[in-house]
Amino acid sequence: xxxxxxEDDPLHRSYLxxxxxxxxxxxxxxxxxxxxxxxxxxARKARxxxxxxxxxxxxxxxxxxxxxxxRERPDTKILFWSxxxxxxxxxxxxxxxxxxxxxxxxxxxxSDERLKLAxxxxxxxxxxxxxxxxxxxxxxxxxxxxxxxxxxxEILVDVALGLTDKAIAQRKRLSLRSVQNRLQQxxxxxxxxxxxxxxxxxxxxxxxxxxxxxxxxxxxNTSALERAERxxxxxxxx
Amino acid sequence: xxxxxxEDDPLHRSYLxxxxxxxxxxxxxxxxxxxxxxxxxxARKARxxxxxxxxxxxxxxxxxxxxxxxRERPDTKILFWSxxxxxxxxxxxxxxxxxxxxxxxxxxxxSDERLKLAxxxxxxxxxxxxxxxxxxxxxxxxxxxxxxxxxxxEILVDVALGLTDKAIAQRKRLSLRSVQNRLQQxxxxxxxxxxxxxxxxxxxxxxxxxxxxxxxxxxxNTSALERAERxxxxxxxx
DNA sequence: TTTTGTCTTGCGGGATCCCGCAGATTTTGC
DNA sequence: GCAAAATCTGCGGGATCCCGCAAGACAAAA
Numbered sequence: 001x002x003x004x005x006x007e008d009d010p011l012h013r014s015y016l017x018x019x020x021x022x023x024x025x026x027x028x029x030x031x032x033x034x035x036x037x038x039x040x041x042x043a044r045k046a047r048x049x050x051x052x053x054x055x056x057x058x059x060x061x062x063x064x065x066x067x068x069x070x071r072e073r074p075d076t077k078i079l080f081w082s083x084x085x086x087x088x089x090x091x092x093x094x095x096x097x098x099x100x101x102x103x104x105x106x107x108x109x110x111s112d113e114r115l116k117l118a119x120x121x122x123x124x125x126x127x128x129x130x131x132x133x134x135x136x137x138x139x140x141x142x143x144x145x146x147x148x149x150x151x152x153x154e155i156l157v158d159v160a161l162g163l164t165d166k167a168i169a170q171r172k173r174l175s176l177r178s179v180q181n182r183l184q185q186x187x188x189x190x191x192x193x194x195x196x197x198x199x200x201x202x203x204x205x206x207x208x209x210x211x212x213x214x215x216x217x218x219x220x221n222t223s224a225l226e227r228a229e230r231x232x233x234x235x236x237x238x
Numbered sequence: 239x240x241x242x243x244x245e246d247d248p249l250h251r252s253y254l255x256x257x258x259x260x261x262x263x264x265x266x267x268x269x270x271x272x273x274x275x276x277x278x279x280x281a282r283k284a285r286x287x288x289x290x291x292x293x294x295x296x297x298x299x300x301x302x303x304x305x306x307x308x309r310e311r312p313d314t315k316i317l318f319w320s321x322x323x324x325x326x327x328x329x330x331x332x333x334x335x336x337x338x339x340x341x342x343x344x345x346x347x348x349s350d351e352r353l354k355l356a357x358x359x360x361x362x363x364x365x366x367x368x369x370x371x372x373x374x375x376x377x378x379x380x381x382x383x384x385x386x387x388x389x390x391x392e393i394l395v396d397v398a399l400g401l402t403d404k405a406i407a408q409r410k411r412l413s414l415r416s417v418q419n420r421l422q423q424x425x426x427x428x429x430x431x432x433x434x435x436x437x438x439x440x441x442x443x444x445x446x447x448x449x450x451x452x453x454x455x456x457x458x459n460t461s462a463l464e465r466a467e468r469x470x471x472x473x474x475x476x
Numbered sequence: 477t478t479t480t481g482t483c484t485t486g487c488g489g490g491a492t493c494c495c496g497c498a499g500a501t502t503t504t505g506c
Numbered sequence: 507g508c509a510a511a512a513t514c515t516g517c518g519g520g521a522t523c524c525c526g527c528a529a530g531a532c533a534a535a536a
Contacts, residue, residue, distance in 0.1 A: 009346075011249045108247075162430070162447025164440055165493070175515050180494070182513095187494090192400070202402055205522080206494075208446055209400025215460055216467060222453055222460065229454060403523070413485050418524070425524090443492080444524075 002029040002046055003123070006039035006065060007054040007081070012108070016052055016081070023116035024123065036060025043069045043076070050123045055082040055089050061223050063092040074098040079122045080105045081115070085134045086218040087141050091153065092227075094138070104129035141219075146189055148219065155182045157228045160211045160220055171235075186210055190217075240267040240284055241361070244277035244303060245292040245319070250346070254290055254319070261354035262361065274298025281307045281314070288361045293320040293327050299461050301327070305334040312336040317360045318343045319353070323372045324456040325379050329391065330465075332376070342367035379457075384427055386457065393420045395466045398449045398458055409473075424448055428455075 003020050007013040013032055020030055031046050033039035037060045043051060051069065055062035066078055078101075080093060085107060097103055104122040106115055110131065121127045130138070141147045148156065158168045169179045183206075187193065192209045194201065214220040241258050245251040251270055258268055269284055271277040275298045281289060289307065293300035304316055316339075318331060323345060335341055342360040344353055348369065359365045368376070379385045386394065396406045407417045421444075425431065430447045432439065452458040 011253055015249055159443075159446060160450060162442045162444075162450040164443050167441040177495095177516065178514050181515090183493090184495070202521085203405040204400050205397075205402050205445065206400075207443065208397060208449060211446060211449060212398060212400040212463065212467070216464060225450065226454060229450070415486065416484050419484075421523090422525070440491085 001027045001050065001123075002031065002048045003027050003050045003052065004031045004033065004039065004042055004046060004048040005052050006033045006036065006042075006057075006062065007052070008034050008057040009054075010034075012054070019112065019115050020052065020119060023119040026124075036062060036065035039065045040068050044072065047073075049073065049076050051076060051078045052119070053078055053080050055080055055093075056084070056223060061227075063089070063096060063223075064227065066093070067096040070096065070098050070101060074101055076101070077122050077126065078103045079118060079129075081108060082106075083108045084218070084221075085131070085137050086221045087137050088218060088221040088224040090134060090137045091141065092224060102126045102128055105131055105134045107131050107133060146191075148186070148189055152182060152186050152189065153219075155179065156186055156210065156214055156220065157224070159183070159186075159207060160214065160225055161228055161232055163232075183207075183210075190214060190219075239265045239288065239361075240269065240286045241265050241288045241290065242269045242271065242277065242281055242284060242286040243290050244271045244274065244280075244295075244300065245290070246272050246295040247292075248272075250292070257350065257353050258290065258357060261357040264362075274300060274303035277303045278306050282310065285311075287311065287314050289314060289316045290357070291316055291318050293318055293331075294322070294461060299465075301330040301334060301461075302465065304331070308334060308336050308339060312339055314339070315360050315364065316341045317356060317367075319346060320344075321346045322456070322459075323369070323375050324459045325375050326456060326459040326462040328372055328375045329379065330462060340364045340366050343369055343372045345369050345371060384429075386424070386427055390420060390424050390427065391457075393417065394424055394448065394452055394458065395462070397421070397424075397445060398452065398463055399466055399470055401470075421445075421448075428452060428457075 001024070003024065005013060005016050005020065007016055013034065017030055017032065020027060031042055031048065033042045035057050039053070042048070053062045053066055062080060062082070069076055069078070080103065082089060082105070093105060102122060104118050106118045106129065118129045121129045154172070155168065158171065163171070165176055165179050165183070169176045172179070187206050187210055190210050190213045192204060192206050192213055194203055211220070239262070241262065243251060243254050243258065245254055251272065255268055255270065258265060269280055269286065271280045273295050277291070280286070291300045291304055300318060300320070307314055307316070318341065320327060320343070331343060340360060342356050344356045344367065356367045359367045392410070393406065396409065401409070403414055403417050403421070407414045410417070425444050425448055428448050428451045430442060430444050430451055432441055449458070
């Protein structure tokens with residue numbers, strides 16, 4: 001059994017290496033990669049079916065790497081090991097998991113024990129393991145109340161990229177008014193309407209404020225934006 | 239001689255501990271804190287004049303912690319040890335360094351040797367040590383061409399917070415038109431005007447696009463925004 | 477003093493954004 | 507199969523944004 005570790009921080013990488021050795025005695029080969037792209041290459045070359053992957057790496061992040069790995073071998077088992085539980089990451093992962101694939105999502109703040117348990121559960125038992133906290137984010141984001149629907153999220157991303165209503169309409173094949181409708185829903189859910197009545201009327205530019213709020217709530221993060229930006233440029237180029 | 243380490247990642251913290259021990263034999267006491275606020279408390283209690291500080295910690299980040307530490311004892315020597323060289327961080331640090339204080343800024347990607355050298359230079363020799371790469375950012379940001387002036391940067395932050403032109407004018411005690419002038423400079427420097435002539439006219443909402451570009455160029459980052467947001471709310475509350 | 481340059485402010489107008497209203501279309505639930 | 511709910515769309519208008527033009531303020535250079 002082979003395990004591939006994709007993690008750009010040397011300290012974390014060697015810690016992971018140690019954890020894998022300890023938790024999986026049946027593992028006879030541990031390979032390391034220090035960024036997303038070399039991770040993809042290693043996975044292809046070594047035909048590894050077991051990957052531990054950091055999100056947030058410079059160059060090519062974990063989500064993109066995981067996507068191409070899964071595209072080539074949908075039965076690969078991937079354990080994501082991340083510092084953060086940003087809604088943007090959770091959404092990003094959920095978006096790329098293939099039908100029936102097994103994966104895990106563990107925070108770096110978890111104990112040794114939890115990490116080792118997750119390694120065994122995912123790689124040996126083929127069981128999905130999602131950290132409690134991450135689970136919470138998932139629930140909330142999909143759950144009714146203040147959670148954004150996929151449609152709203154997509155609009156949010158386009159707005160955050162700096163597109164006009166007209167451009168978004170064209171891109172999403174909607175009428176101008178529909179885009180503006182969705183924007184209004186977005187404003188409501190992100191709660192960007194000021195308290196009203198106080199002297200603070202007209203203080204916020206709703207469009208930009210929505211982006212600011214989304215960022216501070218971690219609904220969006222920089223890496224999600226960068227991914228979207230690349231998609232956009234690609235689309236414009238063609 | 240006492241050294242205080244402020245770093246939220248346990249692995250990095252123990253690595254730092256080791257490095258301090260090795261580089262500074264004259265140091266007889268190493269204290270640790272795992273986030274900004276407890277770092278401030280520890281610094282106050284232990285009267286430590288030597289601090290190694292991570293930027294980007296949850297709760298209270300390194301810049302805020304350093305600011306209060308320096309406010310209480312401006313002669314404290316602080317070595318910043320960070321993963322990133324975002325312009326936002328560099329600006330943030332530059333903004334809070336007291337007159338004549340000695341400090342350093344080393345990237346986590348630097349070698350053992352470089353870290354130890356920096357520790358000795360800053361703590362023993364009272365010499366400022368700025369990582370080559372960070373230096374580059376400093377030059378560029380202050381330097382003529384595409385670098386933003388302080389005035390432009392402030393406007394950028396206000397826009398990114400989602401404020402209206404009118405609100406910014408009031409906050410900065412400027413006329414509406416002046417704010418818009420600065421915005422135009424900003425748009426030019428951030429290069430948000432589309433290529434023109436192609437079918438891509440009017441694709442970008444300049445205001446939001448400027449924020450997107452600033453984020454992707456790391457002129458802004460989430461932690462800088464959060465700090466600004468807190469300042470804003472405070473100001474609104476009063 | 478004059479000149480030059482940078483910064484500020486006012487005016488005006490075209491484009492865009494925000495959104496209420498109302499009819500058309502689709503989806504959902506029973 | 508039909509009614510209720512949700513979504514999409516066009517129209518219109520007020521507010522804001524983006525910006526060219528030009529006059530005054532102030533500082534540094536000539």
